[in-house]
Amino acid sequence: MNKETFLEELRGYLRILEDQEQEDILEEYAQHIDMKIQKGLTEEEAIRDFGPMKELAAEILEAYHVKPEFDSKKPAARMPVLKGAGISKIGTFFRKTGSFLKTKTKACIQGTGRGFHWFGRKCRELAAWVRKPFSGREEMKPAVDYERQEIEAMQGEAGRQQDMEERRAAGTEPAVFSGQKKPGAIKQICTVFGRGIKRLWSWIVRLSIWWMRLLWNLTWLFMSVFCGFLAMITLAGLGAGLILLPQGYPLLGILIICLGGMLCFGALSCGAYSLMLRRKKEVIERFTDISSMAGNCSVKGCGERDTTELE
Amino acid sequence: MNPQFKKGVLELIVLESVRKKDMYGYELVEDVSQVVDVNEGTIYPLLKRLTNEHYFETYLRESTEGPPRKYYHLTAAGILHRDLLEAEWEEFQTRVSRFLKEGKEHE
Numbered sequence: 001m002n003k004e005t006f007l008e009e010l011r012g013y014l015r016i017l018e019d020q021e022q023e024d025i026l027e028e029y030a031q032h033i034d035m036k037i038q039k040g041l042t043e044e045e046a047i048r049d050f051g052p053m054k055e056l057a058a059e060i061l062e063a064y065h066v067k068p069e070f071d072s073k074k075p076a077a078r079m080p081v082l083k084g085a086g087i088s089k090i091g092t093f094f095r096k097t098g099s100f101l102k103t104k105t106k107a108c109i110q111g112t113g114r115g116f117h118w119f120g121r122k123c124r125e126l127a128a129w130v131r132k133p134f135s136g137r138e139e140m141k142p143a144v145d146y147e148r149q150e151i152e153a154m155q156g157e158a159g160r161q162q163d164m165e166e167r168r169a170a171g172t173e174p175a176v177f178s179g180q181k182k183p184g185a186i187k188q189i190c191t192v193f194g195r196g197i198k199r200l201w202s203w204i205v206r207l208s209i210w211w212m213r214l215l216w217n218l219t220w221l222f223m224s225v226f227c228g229f230l231a232m233i234t235l236a237g238l239g240a241g242l243i244l245l246p247q248g249y250p251l252l253g254i255l256i257i258c259l260g261g262m263l264c265f266g267a268l269s270c271g272a273y274s275l276m277l278r279r280k281k282e283v284i285e286r287f288t289d290i291s292s293m294a295g296n297c298s299v300k301g302c303g304e305r306d307t308t309e310l311e
Numbered sequence: 312m313n314p315q316f317k318k319g320v321l322e323l324i325v326l327e328s329v330r331k332k333d334m335y336g337y338e339l340v341e342d343v344s345q346v347v348d349v350n351e352g353t354i355y356p357l358l359k360r361l362t363n364e365h366y367f368e369t370y371l372r373e374s375t376e377g378p379p380r381k382y383y384h385l386t387a388a389g390i391l392h393r394d395l396l397e398a399e400w401e402e403f404q405t406r407v408s409r410f411l412k413e414g415k416e417h418e
Contacts, residue, residue, distance in 0.1 A: 025359055028381070034377060050350065051352060056353070063356035064360070
């Protein structure tokens with residue numbers, strides 16, 4: 001066995017490790033063999049000193065806390081071992097560029113995804129802040145929502161990564177040898193990008209709804225205050241008229257107008273106020289939620305106490 | 312020598328070797344091989360693990376012959392870990408030898 005085939009075969013066992021880690025450790029072995037050759041040993045002898053390949057690979061994987069038996073049934077199935085050092089070198093070059101591209105694109109995608117996520121969170125925070133004056137105690141809810149979404153997103157991420165690992169392990173992922181062509185990576189880009197756009201879109205919709213709601217509320221608040229103000233003025237006029245009328249001033253017409261205006265503006269003010277959007281219902285729901293949770297807790301606590309007493 | 316013995320104490324030997332001076336992989340393997348006869352291939356994974364656990368730092372240095380070499384340097388955490396291992400080893404060793412001595416006195 002020469003150096004190239006040894007390294008190729010060892011790489012086959014170490015496929016579970018990250019590309020960078022594989023390169024790192026294989027470089028050490030390559031250098032070790034080179035030094036041995038400098039000392040006057042043949043390639044064969046230098047490699048024989050490492051002992052059985054399988055044990056060596058198991059030893060390396062153990063250092064990474066990976067179960068050695070994982071995936072060891074199909075060591076070099078990923079690519080055929082190439083004959084001749086020249087071709088093999090070309091292969092290594094392609095693989096290196098491939099892995100480089102892969103890590104870079106992955107980092108890029110993750111960065112973009114995070115950017116969208118951040119933008120979404122900021123929008124939501126802004127929306128919550130805008131909403132705050134109109135809905136007393138509801139700031140808590142978006143936070144909970146957000147946490148849940150975060151967790152879901154994380155789970156999704158982990159799932160996807162696991163999926164990738166599995167696919168890689170099963171060898172269904174395209175041979176890394178032809179580094180530039182990667183349908184898996186493109187698909188991943190599409191899904192991540194699509195997901196990002198979807199999320200962004202939902203944020204935009206939500207944000208615009210919040211803005212519309214705010215605008216609506218502000219309009220009616222303004223109307224209500226304005227009409228209330230007018231009602232107050234007419235009320236004052238009415239009062240003044242009522243005082244001045246017995247003194248002989250001819251103010252009966254104005255008095256009637258003031259009375260009508262007061263009633264009218266008062267009604268308009270109440271109407272406008274009632275048109276403002278509120279969320280009393282949800283608040284009530286949340287209260288019942290909390291109380292039921294508290295109930296559960298207390299029940300659980302009782303149960304625990306019971307068991308301890310039994311013990 | 313019993314391979315299990317070697318395996319346990321190899322980490323301490325490697326840490327001590329790098330404490331004396333920064334070394335590159337092959338140099339270290341040779342240094343360790345003078346103390347315990349061990350499969351050379353098994354030292355690299357150990358180096359890798361200790362690096363991942365931040366007991367070693369690595370840096371590249373040009374060499375007159377061949378490509379640049381990766382040197383290993385013991386970090387502060389590495390020194391602490393080494394001292395801990397040494398203390399453990401001392402205690403373990405004294406206990407075992409005391410036990411063996413007692414066994415001989417009984418005979």
